[in-house]
Amino acid sequence: MGPTASGKSALAAALARRFRVEIVSVDSAQVYRGMDVGTAKPTPAERASVPHHLIDILDPTEAYSAARFRADALAAVRAIAARGNVPLLVGGTMLYFKALREGLADLPEADPALRAAIEAEARARGWPALHAELARVDPQTAGRLKQGDAQRIERALEIWRSTGVPMSKLLGGHRNAPPLRLVQIALVPGDRAVLHRRIEARFEKMLADGLVEELEALRARHSLDAGLPSMRCVGYRQAWAHLEGEYDRATLRERGVFATRQLAKRQLTWLRSTPDTRELECLAPDLADRAAAILADALAEAAA
Numbered sequence: 001m002g003p004t005a006s007g008k009s010a011l012a013a014a015l016a017r018r019f020r021v022e023i024v025s026v027d028s029a030q031v032y033r034g035m036d037v038g039t040a041k042p043t044p045a046e047r048a049s050v051p052h053h054l055i056d057i058l059d060p061t062e063a064y065s066a067a068r069f070r071a072d073a074l075a076a077v078r079a080i081a082a083r084g085n086v087p088l089l090v091g092g093t094m095l096y097f098k099a100l101r102e103g104l105a106d107l108p109e110a111d112p113a114l115r116a117a118i119e120a121e122a123r124a125r126g127w128p129a130l131h132a133e134l135a136r137v138d139p140q141t142a143g144r145l146k147q148g149d150a151q152r153i154e155r156a157l158e159i160w161r162s163t164g165v166p167m168s169k170l171l172g173g174h175r176n177a178p179p180l181r182l183v184q185i186a187l188v189p190g191d192r193a194v195l196h197r198r199i200e201a202r203f204e205k206m207l208a209d210g211l212v213e214e215l216e217a218l219r220a221r222h223s224l225d226a227g228l229p230s231m232r233c234v235g236y237r238q239a240w241a242h243l244e245g246e247y248d249r250a251t252l253r254e255r256g257v258f259a260t261r262q263l264a265k266r267q268l269t270w271l272r273s274t275p276d277t278r279e280l281e282c283l284a285p286d287l288a289d290r291a292a293a294i295l296a297d298a299l300a301e302a303a304a
Contacts (some may be wrong), residue, residue, distance in 0.1 A: 001026075001091070001092070001094070001097055001184065001185065001186050001271060001274070001277070002092060002093060002186060002187030002188065002267070002271070002282055003187075003188075003189070003195065003258075003263070003264035003265075003267040003268050003271075004040075004092055004190065004199065004202070004260055004264050004267065005198040005199045005202050005264065006092075006187040006188075006195065006198075006235075006264075006282040007187060007282050007287065008090050008091065008092065008187060008248065009040070009042060009046075009090065010012055011090075011187065011287060011288060011291055012088055012090040013049070014052070014288035014291075014292075015088060015214075015291060015292060016049070016050040016088070017104055018292050019086055019292075019296075019299075020084065020085045020086060021050065021085060021086045021087070021088040022050065022051040022053065022076075022080045022083075022085050022086075022087060022088065023042075023050055023051065023052045023053065023078065023089075023090050023174075023185055024052075024053045024054055024073055024076050024080070024087055024088065024089045024090070025052060025053065025054045025055045025090060026054075026069075026073070026089050026090060026091030026092070026093050026096045026097055026100075027039065027054075027055075027091040027092065028064060028093040028095075028096065028229075028233070029230070029236075030055050030056075030091075031052070031054060031055065031056070031057050031058050031061075031064050032056075032058055032059070032060045032230045033056045033057075033058065033059055033060070033219070033281065034059075034060060034214070034217070034218050035060060035214070035218070035230065035233070035236065036214065037080060037206050037209045037210055037211045037214045038206055038211045038214065038215070038233065038235040038236050038239070039233070039235075040206070041055060041056075042204070043053070047294070049057050049222055051080075053074065053076040053080075054072055054076065056059075057072075059222060060218055060222055060224060060228065060230035060231070061222050061223060061224065061228065061229075062121050063110070063228075063229050063231075064229065065110070066095050066096055066098075066099040066104065067099070067104050067107070067234075068124055069093075069099060069100075070094045070096075070099045070100055070103075070104060073089065073096070073100055074100070074180075077089075086295070086299070090205055092100075092263075092267050092270070094266075094267055094270035095276070097274070098160075098274075099184060100159050100180075100182075100211050101182060101184075104173070104248060105170050105171045105209050107159060107167070107170055107171075107275070108163055109157060110158070111158060111162055113137060114158050114161060114162060115154060115158055117163075118130070118154050118158060119154065119227065121143040122150065122154070127147060127148055127149075127150050127153055128147040128148070130153050130154075130157060131145065131146075131147045131153050132151075133157065134156050134157055134160070135151055135167060136204070137160050138160055138166035138167055138168055139152075140166070141156045141166065141167050141168045141169035142156070146229070150227060151229060151232065155167070159173060181298075181302065182276075183275055183278075183295065183298040184274065184277040184278065185280060185291055185294060185295065186271045186274065186277040186278065186279050186280070187280045187282035187287075188268065188280070188281065188282060189281070189282050189283055190281050190283060192282065194283055195264060195282075195283075196261055199257060199260045199261055199264060202255050202260070203235070203253065203256045203257050203260055204253065206235060206256075207249075207252070207253060211235060211239055211241060212239050212243065212249075212252075213239065215236060215239045216243065219243070226240050226241075226244075234256070234259045235256055235259075236257070238252055238255045238256045238259060239252060239256075241255075278294055295304060
């Protein structure tokens with residue numbers, strides 16, 4: 001686990017050269033086909049050198065959830081273990097890690113018709129008005145959401161309207177933890193300024209590699225809109241606004257870098273509250289050796 005640009009993929013590749021592992025992506029953006037540049041997806045060569053799972057499984061018009069990730073990840077983990085290999089879960093979507101680690105509350109399935117009705121209301125009234133409605137029926141959930149957090153407001157209202165029970169109450173119910181022994185390694189930067197420079201260089205490379213052009217091709221191929229979960233991903237959201245003429249390429253760069261830094265800040269906040277993690281300095285030259293030692297010890301303990 002770790003923030004964006006902390007070197008998770010490089011570390012995973014290094015561990016794959018030392019152990020019999022298969023990689024399970026824990027990334028809410030890499031699930032989408034065609035979204036390669038802006039998600040820093042592993043290259044075809046990298047994916048050929050070690051098996052990868054939960055990459056390129058959806059079109060960008062589709063939605064993915066923590067519940068679906070948990071089911072998909074557990075299925076992949078069981079299959080990998082049955083082959084005698086070690087499942088190596090790698091990514092920065094902390095909500096997915098939490099869902100895998102702690103289980104999920106018993107929430108209703110998505111209702112496409114109800115979601116469409118809520119989205120129509122949002123277009124007519126605005127998300128702040130729907131946030132105010134949520135505050136009346138589920139103040140606990142509304143209190144932790146911003147007025148513009150469309151995806152989460154929509155889900156909370158969908159649950160309320162379909163069940164008559166606030167989402168906060170359902171989330172407080174029973175959760176099923178997975179039958180896994182997790183060894184959690186968190187990559188953290190000792191110098192936040194170095195991570196920020198990495199983020200800046202990474203986003204500039206994405207622009208040079210064709211992030212905007214990739215999004216143009218996706219918009220030509222699919223019926224996309226800015227409200228889709230895929231298009232709300234950092235980088236794509238800013239590139240979309242650029243293509244809509246809201247700002248120029250220089251501003252796109254500035255806003256993309258800023259949004260990525262904010263994402264990294266949120267990821268680090270999640271990591272600080274994650275129990276039972278082994279923190280490693282992501283900038284250390286011997287990072288791969290330290291991580292390999294942790295994995296070797298865990299495998300030896302499991303075999304004892």
